[in-house]
Each structure stands twice: as structure tokens, then as C-alpha cells.
Amino acid sequence: MSEQNQQHEQEHHIVSPTTYLIILLALLVGTAATVAASFVDLGEWHIAAGFTLFWNPVVALAIATTKMMLVVLFFMHVKYSPKLTKLTVSAGIFMFLVLISMTLTDYMSRAWGRW
Amino acid sequence: MDHISPVLWQFLVKWLTHFALFPPEASKIAPQMDALYFFMVLVSLVGLTLVVLLILGFSILYRKARHPQAVQIEGSTILEATWTIIPLGLFLVMFVWGALLYFRIYTPPANAMNIYVVGKQWMWKAEHPGGQHEINALHVPVGQPVQLTLISQDVFHSFSIPAFRVKREAIPGRYTTVWFEATTPGTYHLFCTQYCGTNHSQMIGDVVVMTPDDFKKWLQGSTSGNSLAQDGERLFSSLSCNACHNTRPDARGPSLANVYDARLTLSTGQTVTADDAYLRDAILNPSQHITQGYAPIMPTYQGQISEEGVIALVEYIKNLDSDYRVQQTLNTTELAPNVEEKAAPAATVPAAQKEVKP
Amino acid sequence: MSATTIVSLPDQSTARIPKMNFLTKENGLLSWLLTGDHKRIATLYLISITFFFFIGGALAGLIRLELLTPQTSLMAADTYNKVFTMHGVIMVFLFLVPSVPATIGNFVIPMMVGARDLALPKINLLSWYLYVVAGIMVIYSMAAGGVDTGWTFTTPLSTHYLNTHVISTGLAIFVAGFSSIFTGLNFIVTIHKMRAPGMTWFRLPLFVWSNYAASILMVLGTPVLAITLVLVVLERLFHIGVFDPAYGGDPILFQHLFWFYSHPAVYIMILPGMGVISEVVSTFSRKRVFGYTAVAFSSVAIAVFGFFVWAHHMFIMGISNYAALVFSLLTMLVAVPSAIKIFNWAFTLYKGSITFETPMLYAFGFMGLFTIGGMTGVFLGSTGTDIHLTETYFIVAHFHFVMVGGMLMAFLSGIHFWWPKWTGRMYPEKISQLAAIVTFIGFNFTFFPQFILGTLGMPRRYAAYPPEFQALNVFSTAGATILGVGYLLPILYLTWSLKYGAIAGDNPWQATGLEWQTQSPPLTENFPVIPIVDHEAYDYEWLEHQQQKEVASVG
């Protein structure tokens, strides 16, 4: 029994508390940054007539995604996990994006009018 | 035929007189649709025959009594490639062919005559521009493209004319369009095909296709007195739309003359085409449709005008090719019933007034 | 046995059903209700699913009776609406989705991969309890007055315009959804983590592959349906929401979210059925499946492409024309893997040594009917013809060809195929062959006329219809009667065979799957010793070799 467990622990990477602490700080900094950024008008980018990209939500989502990646990679140990786990996470993100983007294509292209 | 039960006999007679395997082709698009349909039927039959022949043939040739020892075969890349590529090719042909039809059915030609159709639980109400209203019926002339602008007052409905091979859902809150050009006079089925509640199966009617002369007669015989635009005009003044949408220098709303199909720049910087859908939305959800240079002061008319009312207003604005009419109605709350048909000719209006505010 | 069968039963005078097996291990109701054994849970599922199938079937009978005449003669329109809604809800969510995976899949997948049980036995049991709760909620909705939204819950009809039991039905489907999520999740984990030594991915039977593909769809698709139904329920309760245009919402959004699940759901329903056909066709032609890899990957391809085609249910609903174009193209792509499968099965017969036991007859029925069902799907996937054919009886016929002609045939094929393994006894062969043929004939009589009705333009979900459609409807109803007999027969003779059927022995079909290499009915732990796999799936030479070895060692 004990033999198996030791073997198990060797395979199973244990993340050190220092790493966790660094991630915690990074997440808190990220939170502060995203709040701070929301109070600043970051302007917009006119891609084409009728299509304007506002930077504020883009920055907010970028920071949120960075935070998400930190949590997933370190707190959830995906960085040290087998390929299958990484694949599962990517599949989740991918299908999430399919659901949103393919639905949005309908809404966006409706505005292009009839042919 | 005494020995046959009378019920069965009646049934047989009825069956023979009514029996049909294929719907009539009564529109210009119908033969085109059927060509694709029969192409697909042909492909299916060939495919099915192939599968059945393979199964039957192999079952006979290789049944255990005749072929006691199976020969193990891994597979064949060439064969598998064949039955990947050939179906894919056929399906792509069907896709392109189908898409072309789809474009055709949902892209009305410019010269189409427009009829509004409102679906509600459980009836179809058709409104002709001339003010003729029909319930669960639609009269159309032969040889004239007809565009239907559909909307539902409550739930999803679907306007289907099998003989024309066209169908379009009537959606609450949005206009949809479909068009057809009838070719053969006669009476055809009109169905609601989207399940819409208890009396879904009662939401049926007749599409009557008439020769142009008959249609003209029918139009004259069933007019209610006012054209749709006139109804709209009356509504326009009774809702005091003209209090803002006039041509005075201090007008608080943009002039609506010639606004239909014009490109408008909104306060958000977007440019849009003022089509039927836009006009409808601008009446019901004005704050999302503020023309540049105007204050967002228009109240919403959501819940105050029925879909028919909105249609009348839209039809009125569509036909508003000058500001003359608006000025005329400035101080009237009600119109005399028999004013002339359309707005006055544009020539009588000073050019400056014709300018459309973008 | 004659030369035209492959059935090899042990000597009936001496044969006994093994004393120790999963059925006899423990006794008493509690030992069943608290079991973690996948085979017992599969049995519980089989019983409950059959129960709901017959409720759904009875409702189908009522529908066909009502449509015998053009008027609403048997029941009023609102009753009719409730009947077809319940028929749809029960058949889709309580029968088709769990049919093959939760019963046959649950029973054989752990054995096929060489495991003692599914990875998460308690979750498996929970999944059955959720199913039962969902079933009770559906029956409650039906008893309390029914629901008449149609199984598609179209908003704003379902949120605003009806005062029937939408909430309880919606929540029932929510619960049933989680039941199916847990089944799918369990399968994926089991197939990844519980395979026996030597059981590589490409040694897995194709039934496992197709259930794996279906499980992916269950895990990724079903939660979207769940949240959509939650939103519908909230919208109904609080009169505010995102689906009703009267509140500023968008009904098309509901369609997007609903079909994001419900289109993949049809692949959830059909893929496990395809897996059954692969097993059966291979076994009864004594030959490996033609192009194993192609069939395996076509399952995965269906699962992947299946997620990108949902908007083809909305071509005439006012989605953007560009979106319609893209979704139509993707729909054409998803049709190809199904065609590959059909031809690969047909060529599996080539140079085989074919016998015609009941499962094989059902499988032939599947191949013919699924070809028609699949091809007519292309009619509807092509944007142009979809305009004329959608929302008519054509679409009813199409999905009944796929679901009843395809899935139900596959289900019955699988039940007959694994019946000896499950119960240790054979079903009576002659009468079951008759049942298969009756089902096939009845099915075609019932649903083929509906293609013609659809082309003529008869809309679906009509309680009354114009009289010229009557003749074909009478045909259809007459066929439904035959079909009903075809479905009643198996339940009778299968029950009979529980006591009086011939003792089957371990491997009556001489099949190669691992499940056939253990006793029937199997032990609770499936295998006395976990097998070490050193051969590919459908390796009949290995099987022969194995048997010779056994004879030699006994001698």
C-alpha cells in the first residue's frame, strides 16, 4: 500500500506554496488593473463604417482571460497535468467559443442586409 | 357494387377523386424547385437501389450455406475514397443548387407588388396597399411578382403555400419577406406550418390566383374605402407624429419625406438603410434609432399601436415622397374620408423641402 | 443446428445457467435499487425505458387514430396538441436519448473494454435515479393536464401564450438532461481510463467508438439545453427574459440555444445505434468490419461536424441568409460520414459467411431505412428544398425514418443480439424473425406515405387537415397498426424466453467481443480475471484459434 502511494506521489506533481502565493498576488494585481482600466477611456478603433471596436471591454476581457489562464494552469494544475486534461480544457474553451461565435455570426451577418 | 360496404365504397370514390401524389405547380419558382427535388429523388433512388442490391446480392452470394468460410478483408482505401468523394460531390451539387433557389425565393425583385401579412393566433390577415383586407385568404394576380412582408403579432407562425413552393416564418417583432409569381389561376391551400397553439390546424386559408383583369375587379370590389397609406396618414396625425416630424425650421424630428430606402446616419455613427424593418423599429424602439443631429426625445409606441397600425404607418411613410402631405395634416386631427389617393405630386413642392435629412 | 445459422448452443439437457451471476448475486428490491453494478443499472434502465416507450407508443397510436379522419373526430385540437407534445417529449428525452447508451451501452461497454464496471458506478446509479425523477415529472405534467408546446418549446409560445404545465415539463427535461450528461461522462472516463491491458484504441469494438462519440455530444451539448430551459422557466415565472420580443428579447436566440443541443441530440440518438449495427453485421457475416478505421473515424466526424450544423433547423425562421449558407454547407459535410458507414457495412457482407438471425434482419432493416432517412435529410439540408419541405409531414417522415427506422431497429437488433448474454437464455428465433419482418413492413406503410403527404404540403402538428390528404393518412394509420403488433411481439416472447428460452451458453453467436468471452449472464465483476487483449476487434481467426486451444486443453 505505502509503496503504491509513494509511487503515486512521485508521479503526481505537487505545486509549491510559493508558486501559489505568486499566482495569488498576480491575480490580485490583475483585479486592481482591470478595475483601474475600467475608469479610463481607452478609446475606440473604427474598423469600418458601422464597425467600431471599443478597447475597454477588450482590455477587461484580456485581463480576465489572463487571470483565468493563471488559475487553470497553476491552481488547477493543468500545467503539470497529462495531455488528456489539457485536451479536455481546450475542448471546453473551443466549444464555448463555437457556441458564442457561430451564434453571433448569424446576428452580425443579419445587419449586412439582404444580399 | 352492393357487396362492397357503402362506407368503403364512398371512401374509395373519395380517394380516387382526391388522390394526388404531387402538388400542383402554380408559381414561377415551382418548376425550378421540383427540378432539384426530382434530382434529389433520383440520387436517393440510385443510392438506395445500390445499397439494397449490395445487401441482397451479398446475402445471396455469401450466405453461409453457399459460402461457409468467410474471407477476412481489412478494407479498401480506394473503395472508401470512392464512396466518400462521390456522395460529397453530389451533396455539394445539391447545396449549390439549393442555395441558388434559396436566394431566388428570398430576394424579391424590385418591381414586386407588396402585400402585408399579419399572423395572429389563429388567423392570417392580409393587407393590400389599396386598403383591401382579407382574413385567411390571399388574392393575387397572375404574372405579377408579389412580395409578402410578414409579421406576427404573437407567436411564430409560418406562411406556406405548397403550390407555390414558398414558405416563410412570420416572427414576432420583425418583418420577414418572401415573394412569388403565380402562373396558373386557381385556388390553392394556404397553411400555417409552424405550431402556434390550440387552433394551429385552423389557421389555414385559400390563395386565390386571378387573371389581372379579375384581380383588378376584385380590388375594386373589396376596397374598404381608404388605402393603407391613408389609414397610416390618419394614424400619423392622431398620434401627433406630425408635431415633430414636420418641415418647420424648428422641427424636433427629421422630415420623413423620401426617407424610405434612404441611407441614414444615426447618432451612434452607424449608417443604415431605412427599410420597412427599420421604420417599424424606429417607431417602436426609437431610442436605438436616433438620426444624427436630433435629440432622443421620441416616445416609444410599443404597446400603443397594433401591428396593423404599424404597417399602415410604414406604408404611409413609404409613400411619403414630399412634405406636402405632412403640412396638410399639420393642424387636422382627423381627415376627411375621401382625400385623393396618394400624396400630391412632388413637382408642386419646393425643392428645398424635398431634401432628406440624413 | 442447421448449416445456415451460426448459433452454437450448449447441450440443452445438461446446460445450466451459471449459479453465480450478476442477477443472482444478491436478492431483494434494495439490492437492485442501491446497486452499483452497471449490468443491474442497465437492467433497471431497460425496464424503465420500455415502460416509457409503450406510453409514447400509445400516444403515437392516438395521434394516428385522430388523423384517420380529416376532422377533429377523436379528440379536440388542444388534446391532440398535448398528445403529440407528450409523444415527442417522452420519445425524445425518455426513450431515444437514453435507449441504446443507457441500456445496451451500460451493459456491454465495461465488458467490451475489459473493465469490472463503469468508472463511476454511483454516478451511474444517480443517472438512473435522475431519469426516474424526470420520468415521474413528465407523468405528473401529463396527469395534471398536459403540456402543448410541442417538444421544441418554441418561444414565445411556451413562455407567454400557454397556460399548461410547461414548467414541470421543462424541469423534467432539465433533470433528464443531467441523467444523460452523467451517462456520457461515465462512458468517456471508462473508455479512456478503464481499458484492459492491451486494449488499445484501435482494438476497441466499433460500438465503443460510436458510444464514445455520442458521449462527447451529450457532455458538451446537453448543458446548453439545460440552461435554455432554465431561462424559459424563469421567463415564464417572472415575465421577463431574453426570449420574448415583448420584453425586448429575441425568440431566434432561443432557437439557436435549443438547437445547439437538439441537433447534436439526433446524433446522440443515432450514433449508438450505428455502433450496434457494426457489431451485428460483423458477427453474422463472420467477418471483420470493412474499413474499421473509416467507420471509427466517421463516428467521431459525425460528432464533431454535428456541432456546427444546428442552424439548419432555422433556414426559414429569419436567420441571416449568409448564416443559412454556411450552415447548409456544413450540413452537407455531416451527411458524408453516414454514407461511408452504410457502404462499409454493405461491403462487410462481401465474401462473408452470412446467416440471418433476428439481429441481422433488424440490421438490414436499419441499413435500408436509414439510407432513406439520411438521403431525405439532405433534401432538408439543402436550403432551397428546405423551404418547401420543412415543417410538413416530409420532415416528420424523415426523422421517423432515422429515429424509428434507424434507431429503434438498431435498438431491437441490439436487444436481441445481447439478450443471451443478458439473461443467459435465447429468444425464440422464428417468431422474432417474424416480428422483425412485421416491423419492417409496418414501418414502411406508416411512414412512407408521409413523405408524399409532406411533398403535397400537409403541415405537421395538424389535428385536422384538408380532406384530400385522407387517403394517405389512412394508409399511414393502417401501417401504424401493423407496426404496433411488430413492437408488441418482442415484449411478449422476450418475457416468455426469460423462463422458457433455450440456455444460451457463453457465446451463442461465436462473436469476438470480450463480453462474449465470459459467462452468460456475466459475473458481477464481469471477468474472473481481467483479460489481456492481444488481438484486434472482430478477429474471427483469433476466436477459432482460442476455441481449438480450449478443446485441446480439455482433451
Place this chain on the structure above:
Amino acid sequence: MSDSSTIAGGALAEAQHEHPPYQRHHFETVDQQFDATNFAMWLFLLTEVMFFGGLFTAYLIMRNWYYPAFVVGSHQLSIFWGTANTAVLIASSFTMAMSVWSAETRRKGLLLLYLCLTLVFGFTFLGIKAIEWHEKWEKHHIPGPSFSVQSFVDPASDPEVYKEYHDNPLQADMAQKTQEYFFLYFAMTGMHALHMVVGVGILIFMIFRAKAGAYTSGHVTFVENFGLYWHFVDIIWIYLFALLYLISRH
């Protein structure tokens, strides 16, 4: 992980009799059990992602349609409480990660401490959420029949928010659309809070089990898997915070 080979090595007859008490009978090895349950948890999170996916889709479409309503609606949310809650949840994620570490290194005292801290943070989060919801209740910002658009058609009547953002009054039709914002706000944060409540319940159960020493004898699967769930709930909140609170604060 190479599952099949591990099993091949572990398919030992003696292992069947000599395995730790927490190994379920149908697994061949502890490793297999850990891998399987861990993978199952990830798959469950996959379904959770898609579950919230439906809500996010609805949110994105409504936000694009009714952007002005979403802006003023968002101004009603307290950025202070929102930020505080984000910090609390991140801290709880950290303590949860530390719990997993304590279990892995078999430190029972630390494990208990970190689990209790996580629980406290969890309750704090729910408490703050309750305060925020209560405020919405008082201002009649719960969508439904008693919803009041007062703060949006006449922003000056809501001085607290007005002095910060000076919102222009919305027209009646757009002001009504703030209901869409608040509906999604309550649906999303409510669904999230429901996950928190479930998590807190499991945490309490875990604390009792940890006290009995269940997780510090080498069996970390449950703690690890619960950790995954807890971090997932944290991730959802990170997005909810960015999407619901931080719309055009400038």
C-alpha cells in the same frame, strides 16, 4: 499517464487483496482511480462551461442590442463590493489550492486551517452578494412587475450613482431594457451563487472528513477534485465581474 500500460503493470492478483481502503473494487490501481475521477471532474467542468456558455451568449447579444441600458444598469452595481468580492474569491481559491497542497503533503492541521479559511471566504462572498442583492431589492431593480425605471429615466433621482457617473436620462423604451440587464445579472450571479452554495455545503462536509483524517493518509482525490470545482467557480466570477460590473465606468 499511459493508462493501459500502467494497468498492465498493476493488474496483479495480489493487488486485489492488498489495496488501501479507499480504493474502489472495480479499479485495478489507486492511480487508475485517481486518474479516472480527476478526468471525470474535468469533464463535469466541461459541461459547466457549456452551461454558462448559454448565459454568456444571451448576455453578449443583449449587451450589443441594448448597450446604453447595460451601461446605466452596470453603474448601479457597487464597484467597491464587486472588487472586494473578486478579491475574496481569489483569496479563497488560494486557500483552496493550499488545502490541496496540505493534503498532498499530509499536514492535517494546515489542511483544516485552509479548508476553514476557504469556507469563511465562501461565506463572506455570499454575504457580500446578499448585501448587493438586497440593495437591488430596495431600489426595485429586481426585474418583474415591481421593477422601477426611475433611476434610469431620471438619473438625478438616484443621487448616489448620479454624482459619480452623471448618466444622461434614458428614454422610456431603452430604460425598460435595463430589465434585460438585471435579468441577466440575477440569472448569472444567481447561477454562480448557487454553485457557491453547493461548494460551501461540500466544504463543510469535507472539514468534518478532514478532521477524521480522511484526506491526509494519501487519498487526496476528493480534495483535489473539489479544488477544481472551486477554482472553476472562481473563474466564472472573474468573467462575471468583468462583464457585469465594468461596463463603461469612465
